[in-house]
Amino acid sequence: MADLSENRRKVLSVADCPSRLLLDQIADKWSVLVIAALHDEPLRFNEIRRRLEGVTQKALTQCLRKLERNGIVGRKVIPVSPISVEYSITPLGRTLQEPFKVLYRWTVDYLPAVEQARQDFDERNGA
Amino acid sequence: MADLSENRRKVLSVADCPSRLLLDQIADKWSVLVIAALHDEPLRFNEIRRRLEGVTQKALTQCLRKLERNGIVGRKVIPVSPISVEYSITPLGRTLQEPFKVLYRWTVDYLPAVEQARQDFDERNGA
DNA sequence: CAGAATCCATATAGATACTG
């Protein structure tokens, strides 16, 4: 507290925020679901697609590319005809289990509190 | 494994994904930083703004509203002139510390692996 | 099958100006 007196305000920049690394990769609409889908077994492109309700081919492709680039999922092309591509979780990807579990746990534990807060807020304001 | 044989494929929908609750609220560009900034002490609007490098007034307002609505931060108007508004972390907001810590920990632990994966990927592909 | 490419609607970000 003594350290930060005066105008020694520390500046927080998005670029330096370490949590960005993780959030940027998993916080999009589909990544968590893709990772969950691959948890038990490798799957082919269209199989993943069928399991994720509502994902478009474009969105899924982009998502898988990003996860692949970051070493979270692996991609194996099997050159048969018609072509087959198998996606799987990498060991690095599996290390996400811990953060995911904690995330999940928080959600379950505090969903009621958050919903209550939203309701209160909307009543205080809206209408 | 026996259970999911046949075409008993389970469908994962974004709407049902519980992690959405948390990710939707904290995964945006500024929420984590705002929460970090308020960790030690309540702050006024423009003070938060000064500490977050690059945030626009509009983005910060939206971010704070969302956090307030979800019960993560509190907002207290002090009717002096010129007006003063103080933002603070709520008890509910403090419960985010645990997920954040785990997130942070993962990032620190696996940043090198992710960066290596990216580099490998870019070499295999790009150019 | 697994995608790349394209086009279009819409959502979001940012800058600017204004107000109690």
Add this chain to the structure above:
DNA sequence: CAGTATCTATATGGATTCTG
């Protein structure tokens, strides 16, 4: 000071078409 309102540039999302 702490916003709201508005406008615009840009990014993103989704549907459609095409291909090795």
